[in-house]
Amino acid sequence: MQKSKSFFRLHAFVLFLFIIITQLAFAQNYIDDDFLDNIESNARFMLNEPAPAFADNIIPDKWKKESAVIMGYSRSVLFDRKSSGGFFSRKERSLYFLEKVRFKIKLNDNNSVQAFSEIYFRYGAKEDGFIARIIKADGTVANVDLKNAVGIESGNNIPEFFQSFFDQIAYSQYKYYKIPVANLEPGDILEYITTTKSRLDVTSSGYIEFEPSYEVCSKKYPVAHNEIIFETDDKSFFKSLSLNGAPQFVKENSAEKNFFRYVFKDKNRDVEKDINFVSPFLQYPLVKFQVIYSNSDQAKGALIGEKGELKKEFSKEELARKAWEDYEMVSESSLYDGSPSVQAFINTCWAELKKTGIKDLPAEQYINQAYYLIRNRILFRNQYLNDKKFAHIFGSLLFQRDIKSDLIITIGNNVGKLKEILFGQEIRYIIKVDNKLYFNVTDYSNPGDLAENLLDNEAYIIYAPAKKGGQQEIKPFTLPGTLATDNTAEIVITTELSPGKNSLLVARTSSYKGIHKAKNIDNALRFTPYILDDYKNYGGNSPMDNMKSKELEDYNNSIRALKEEYKKQKPEFVKESLQSEYNQRVGNVHFNLINDGRTQKKSTLTFKEGFELTDFVRKAGKKYLVNLAGLTGSQLQIKKGERERKYDIDVRYPRAFSWAITFKIPDGYTTEGLTELNKKVENETGSFSIVAKEENGSVILNIAKVYNARNISKTKWNEMLAFIDAAYNSSFKYILLKPKQ
């Protein structure tokens, strides 16, 4: 079973005061007999609860040919804070998650029977309960016997539909078990109910934000009825936003006093096919939501509504206030888990910059140096900073040098629009100095490099409030987009037949700019020692400067060992990469990095490869056919299932490819087929062209493919197909080499 695409997490998740990470490996073992009595009795009450959506055993006709149909999926979570202890014992406050899940699925074929032949349940707290049963085609009901259930080793993934909500958002490691389902056949209905109780100690925590959730309405199987219910006491806050036509959460009356109830229901949801050029969050119906616990009625600095309010959006003032407060608080947080604070890091960076002699540096040069210093520090870590930390650090270093900068907030363009920000984690941060924008560093980025996920979006420039809690100035801003000419891949290929005329010897020089560079640089720089000289970019000192002779010797030995290792691994890596690109065996691979693209002066990534391709040369009698156009590599093909378009198109960023191929005509041969190669398709969405000619004993092909825009209406799909098809079909074309008479 596939990991859920319904509960999807952003990379920057919220602070938790309580994370259970256990180092113990739970051995696999059979379930304790004592547990069995409890498990079923704990869940039995749910069978008596009214559940109209689960009463029927019939599925709609339209879904009878589906592998399985989810007839009902109900998840209910109750958040309840309780206090215990008193005069004689420690006063404790606990937040309880009481979850009830009911799941019912009709299995129509062997494929889904196989997928659900094993089911999982949690028994980590003595209140946990689970009952599973099968309803046969003739209506007979049989419970699944849990006695041979075995424990799951920690660290293993629990499949979709079986993991508790608490475990998903708290990364906790309660114990799970699995059991095969006896007597399961196509035509059966499998149903389970589970109830779990999880506890969080909040005695010393005044505020906890739980992991935001993104529920994409469509799943692997069609869903007849999907519901999610949250009930919170008056210590928790709930917010939710529905997008792209998904139903909304609705507030209902709770049976409990001082409790609030929020209900989401979705019905008759078909399966969405995987297709090209779709950003799921922007196009598929989805609902996002989050629960926040707060000890006090007004949790300061939180993006929440009022007690009992179903909060669906935030004003720009609320967002700006939240973003600014979070931004300011960054200095007190640690740079990474267990490391010194961000402020300490800033202080150290500032000291380092001063050592490099920044006093008289022009502002722009200083800005670049500061950027590269931060980049250098991140280079030796295995984790990037989040936007907020980078912006704070960078902004602070500019401030030290009296350089004025502005703070911009926005949202990822693959997540949503600015007005749809619901979670603090969705806010993205950028620094602006005059007309230049500075995005979060990566190992490879240069100052001013644009980030694919932050193009074209609406944003706000936000300023510090005049006084604490006062009004903030907020200015709308639009983040720049890019043109195809900003994101280029220029490939220059020289090639000729091998002496045996059965393969192509290829020398390829590739140059990348813009977002194209960002996509390719990781592979290009793999197994190259770019890290070693990185200090030069911020004007730092060589690590060797203060080394004693023994240290220096050790250091040099280590460098030597590293480079030897790279020399061995790089050609293998490049070979595998080429084999995947050309879908055939590749031999005689060489690689040479010409420019790593990691400086402003030389920001184009350029490298050269040499290799031999065996499947590009064919014979027809005494003639040869050479698939020169195929040197562009595999081209995108839109297959029959995707030729009709339901959604608008998102290609992520406009881009341009160009290939200049020079083929040396072997002595004693003439060429034909160049005229037939020429092609041009051009329209609003993009273009593809080949210009072929013969010149000075060589065949020269100039091939270009351009995606003009990032977002394209689905009404223009046929236009896109025209140039995509042209590129695909052209990649199979040959030129003919005929022996001279």
Next chain:
Amino acid sequence: MNLTPLKSTTLMKIFSATRFRQQFAVLPSFSCSKLIRCFCFIAIAQCFHLAGLTQAHPADVAQAEMLSKKYKDDNVICLSSYHYFTFDKGKNSLDEKVVVIQEDAEMEFLSLKKYSALTYPEFYNKFIRLKTFKKAVKMGSKYITSERSGIDRSVTDENIFFDDSRVQYFPIRFTEKGATARITVKKEYTDGKYLTRLFFHMPYPVLEQAFEFKVPEWLSVDFKTMNFDGFKIEKQQTKKGGYTNYVFIMKDLPAYKSEYKRIGRAYTDPHIIIQVKSFESKGESLKGFDKTADVYNWNNKLYNLAGNDKEKIKSTLSKITTGYTNDLDKIKAIYYWVQDKIRYIAYEDGYSGYIPASSQDVITNKYGDCKGMANLLTELLKLAGYDAHFTWIGTRQLPYTQSLPALCVNNHAITTLYYNGKEYFLDATEKYAPFGENAYRIQGKEAMIANGDKFDLKTVPLTTGNEHKIFTKADFSLNNELLTGKIQVSLTGNERKDFHQVYQELPISGKEEFLSSYLEFNNNNVKALDVKTSDLTNRELAVNISGNIELDNAVHTISGDKYVNLDFFPKTLGQYMPDEKRVAGYDFDYVLSFEDELALTIPVTKKFTDIPEKLELNFEGYDFKGEYIVTGNKITLKKSLAIKKSIINKADLTSWKNFLDSIKEFSSYFFSITDK
């Protein structure tokens, strides 16, 4: 954060950081990859026990320097691996007297590079106890034992629901050339029969591998040497004080490298099979595995613990056979019912790995493993009045015959049916296998057939590629730059069974697309339409899939002539082309043949030129024939490729490579169509 100038330790971080990035080369975009790498790094770093500030002894450094010249492609070498076995008497969990074996082992590893790493595992389960597992790292001239235990994990195969297979392992990381580490192991085989085989080769080169056995007088044990020919292995045997010591030493072993479809090491690598034949206990002589009958008796005893109750399966049998009047139909109905209705879910914990689930439990659960299915099938057939027997067999990955009395001979269970003077081998785990046909994985293997107190041995017949055929016939005509026509594919033998095993398990909604893509042969330029099939509910019929087909980008018009490659799905077997580093031969695990007849008809005003020459290649285990035949305005490519034997030995790799090269060249040919 420490911002002092970089030191060696920091460089270690560079190397390790880079190394860990390398390990996750397949990760996508940078923003996800770094975070994911971070998690992986943290997880692995937690597991890694840093060698610390080890100082390699100068003698070790010198040795590493010397050895690294010989073992250029290896990062680590095992200097010595010594295993010492002693024998005791004990009882197993069935309260039977058995021989218990203690193993004491010590391995020493040397780093051949400045930065290197290895992971050393020890496997264990309910029958094999891991009593001691320690790692020590050398500092100067002394070994310092780590206080940490090995990392413990389940190693249950993904096809097994639950078993007791576990591993403990130490990741060891070296930061200096010449750094050394030592592993110490104590293991107990609670029943000597579970110590079956010992291989000499390891995943790293070994300077010396030694196995020593201290055999007491009360024990009769045999050490069967396998694949020793061609290897230099020193054997010693000495008697002293009531014991006989057997020692086997092999030196200078290259690393065992895992390769794609490599011939199983049991076929090629030297190893010892330990055969505890008999032993004396308090004056009583007790049998181990001296003869094949001993193995049978042990198997049979466990089989009889299944607890079958035929009364409980009667009603199911009745339902299965209702409506069938002749024996063969009844037999098939029973066989196919077990295939179709019983899912493969395996509990292999302890003795449940040897005792079959009862037939009634398998029916109730509708799941079981091979033993459970074989047991149920046997019981159903017997209850129906047929001469069926539970049978043990080894699959082809095990080269041993039943004459070797050891547990490593059999790893599978089937049913043998005697019917009409013939024996039939019925494997219920092979879904959709028709009655009378056997999966290749048991062909040529000896079956141990239960027969009360006795047993029979029969060999499953071997087939050649001809019985497992994919026959493709296509008739194209030229439609400008498109080839259009009809195509038909027929599958027989194991190819038919394999097709069913995929097709029948697909989601309903995916079957139509699957059939279309089957006729498209993984070629993106092919479009299949109006697909029809033979009756796919009948596993005994040859599978026929036919339809209309359009082939694009196969015709190239250049200067008015057309160049065509008709061979649109060449079976060049590229994945079996050995590269220059290939060490071992191939085991395909199958035999099959392809037969193609692809024809193209052109207008009568045109003619064919540049017709490729015929190609015919004949080797002992494989052959190929390809020919273009022109008849008027029709050209037909007739091709056949047969893999008659599943193994390509190392000595044959050059011939095999040439064979593949020749086929590839033939399939790349174009012919041309010109005006008359």
